[in-house]
Amino acid sequence: MVAPLLPLSVRDAEVWRGPTRILGPVSLDLGETGITIVLGPNGGGKTTLLRTLHGLERMRRGSLKWSCSREEALKRQAFVFQQPVIMRRSVVESIAYPLLLDRVPKRDALARAAEIAGNVGLAKHLELPAQVLSGGEKQKMALARALIRRPDLLFLDEPCASLDGESTHEIEEILQRAKADGTRIVMSTHSVGQARRMADQILFIHQGQILEAGPADAFLAGPQTLEARAHINGDLLS
Ligand SMILES: Nc1ncnc2c1ncn2[C@@H]1O[C@H](COP(=O)(O)OP(=O)(O)OP(=O)(O)O)[C@@H](O)[C@H]1O
Ligand SMILES: [Mg+2]
Structure with a gap:
């Protein structure tokens, strides 16, 4: 049997662009099952976080530890960019x-x-x-x-951002099937509706910081931070 790549443990990861820290420090644990939705407003750091987890960003500080070798972990994951x-x-x-x-x-x-x-x-x-x-x-x-x-692990960066309701529905169905087949999914969105439909876990990210992390039901029923509450209310109003 092949060694599992998850859980993934990230500690105090930071990504900088020149003098500006655009992500972090973030720490998180990615468990073995389900769909994790990275939720947050424009510019919050969703794309940067996904790219960091997939090894596409150089971290200035912090660590990222897979349950198998990094090389093996990278072979067993895939990434769908917002612009294919x-x-x-x-x-x-x-x-x-x-x-x-x-x-x-x-x-x-x-x-x-x-x-x-x-x-x-x-x-x-x-x-x-x-x-x-x-x-x-x-x-x-x-x-x-x-x-x-x-792939054992699939990252998707706002795959439905420019799609209509019908195409969004189709993509979500495909992802639910992939999940049922055992693919671990980590997907970003700014859509609270999509988070409600898809998420098992939520990472809420704002200004490069993970403000909340946990089971989707609890987060959506009662976000703990002002920023998350504002995002959820704003999204429903718009
Ligand atoms: N070269 C740079 N210098 C300064 N800030 C930068 C640079 N490149 C990116 N940023 C900032 O990094 C932040 C995080 O961007 P990122 O693309 O990860 O956010 P996002 O949550 O994916 O946003 P969106 O919902 O619009 O896709 C943004 O505020 C962006 O302006
Ligand atoms: Mg983005």
Whole structure:
């Protein structure tokens, strides 16, 4: 059996841009199951936190400790960016790409990509150039590409930010299925509605600090900080 990568333990992590500390110090523990929603207003540090956890940001201070080696942990996680990366390839080839990098034979990779494209509702678009897909379809393609290696841990940075209600619903369904299949999900959003629908745990982040962390039900029923209360009320009003 492979060693699990979670729990992850982060202690006093800080990310700076020149003279400005844009994240931290943050400490958190990421447990083995469920969906963690990173919630907070624009500029709060959600993207920076996710990128830090995924090893894309250099920490000036602090530590990040996986339950297996860092190298092994990075192999077993994937990241869906807010603006999906679009390749000059067909939809099915774009989805298959991570398997091709793993030297999976092309026929097998394309067959698996076609299957997963079907799961995300892209079965009819397999041979289209990826660039011509709509925004929502591109996001579903990016999700399929992230899921194709069956990551143990999936980060998503506001994957539904530019999507309509229907596409958002579809993406949320795909993520619930991935969760049921055992994928650990960490996703950012500023939408309280999405947090209500999806979250098992919430990390509320504001001005680069995690102000609240814990089970979603308790947080949503009674946030402890003024900032979280304001965010929840503001989101419901707007
Ligand atoms: N080079 C920089 N110098 C100073 N501040 C910076 C720099 N780069 C980023 N920041 C600040 O870092 C903060 C965190 O940004 P981040 O993108 O992580 O927030 P976010 O919660 O993802 O916001 P959004 O909801 O808008 O996506 C922001 O306030 C941003 O202005
Ligand atoms: Mg962001």
